[in-house]
Amino acid sequence: MNRFSLEGRRALVTGANTGIGQAIAEALASAGAHVTCSGRRSCDETVSRIVEAGGQAESLRLDFADPMAARDVFEGAHYGILVNNAGIIRRAESVDFTEADWDAVMDVNLKALFFTCQAFGKAVLAREGRGKIVNIASLLSFQGGIRVPSYTASKHGVAGLTKLLANEWAAQGINVNAIAPGYIETANTAALRADPERSKAILDRIPAGRWGQAQDIADSAVFLSAPASDYVHGAVLNVDGGWLAR
Numbered sequence: 082m083n084r085f086s087l088e089g090r091r092a093l094v095t096g097a098n099t100g101i102g103q104a105i106a107e108a109l110a111s112a113g114a115h116v117t118c119s120g121r122r123s124c125d126e127t128v129s130r131i132v133e134a135g136g137q138a139e140s141l142r143l144d145f146a147d148p149m150a151a152r153d154v155f156e157g158a159h160y161g162i163l164v165n166n167a168g169i170i171r172r173a174e175s176v177d178f179t180e181a182d183w184d185a186v187m188d189v190n191l192k193a194l195f196f197t198c199q200a201f202g203k204a205v206l207a208r209e210g211r212g213k214i215v216n217i218a219s220l221l222s223f224q225g226g227i228r229v230p231s232y233t234a235s236k237h238g239v240a241g242l243t244k245l246l247a248n249e250w251a252a253q254g255i256n257v258n259a260i261a262p263g264y265i266e267t268a269n270t271a272a273l274r275a276d277p278e279r280s281k282a283i284l285d286r287i288p289a290g291r292w293g294q295a296q297d298i299a300d301s302a303v304f305l306s307a308p309a310s311d312y313v314h315g316a317v318l319n320v321d322g323g324w325l326a327r
């Protein structure tokens with residue numbers, strides 16, 4: 082048996098229309114999973130890429146402006162893998178940070194993530210099945226960052242919930258783990274990369290000598306979704322090129 086194969090597994094990836102989520106959806110499909118690509122916008126491009134490569138996928142609209150949006154998705158649907166990737170960031174000085182920017186980020190990055198885990202976990206436990214949850218945390222799960230208070234708080238929360246859920250569910254056949262990406266070339270970091278000074282300061286602190294790519298995260302997501310990681314519970318895996326300030 083190939084313990085990295087996802088043949089016969091059904092997976093759901095949130096925020097799969099672009100960036101890291103799109104790369105994860107494609108990587109899970111190429112490892113054999115049937116992937117539901119969910120997004121607040123259409124994931125048709127991701128689905129087409131998967132199908133053209135010979136994989137299986139479909140698109141599902143889930144907008145976490147309603148953090149409970151996934152409440153009815155998993156019951157009776159036999160999903161074995163959930164990747165909570167959808168996330169947003171709002172930047173402002175802490176003295177100026179608004180309640181709206183606090184609530185928007187916490188709702189998508191933390192509240193929706195928890196209640197999506199809950200809906201998935203309930204369905205897996207009800208059928209006494211096996212499950213894999215991969216949460217996308219961040220380098221900012223371990224350090225403060227600047228000008229991103231709600232993002233930092235939410236990603237510390239993601240790391241904490243990953244450990245809590247692993248404690249509760251490891252004995253019942255569900256692996257809950259997270260990946261903490263460093264600085265990855267996606268829309269999320271476009272503003273940083275457009276600023277030459279900030280961009281250089283970031284690169285100077287990445288011993289691997291390059292920004293991360295979405296594929297770097299996707300490869301780790303395949304591992305954490307596969308039987309190869311069956312004894313890994315509550316881990317928050319740093320995929321950040323060895324970030325110096327971690």
Ligand code: NAP
Nearest residue numbers: 096100101121144145146167168219262264265267268269
């Ligand atoms: P991205 O390109 O901005 O992708 C974010 C994804 O989340 C998009 O699919 C986005 O949909 C989706 N999303 C946002 N709000 C949503 C909502 N209300 N409902 C459903 N989906 C929603 O950024 P990314 O870099 O790929 O980010 C993916 C994850 O990695 C996030 O959790 C992010 O915090 C984390 N991360 C990224 C980095 C990095 O350096 N890039 C570092 C650490 C952690 P739309 O396209 O419609 O906006």
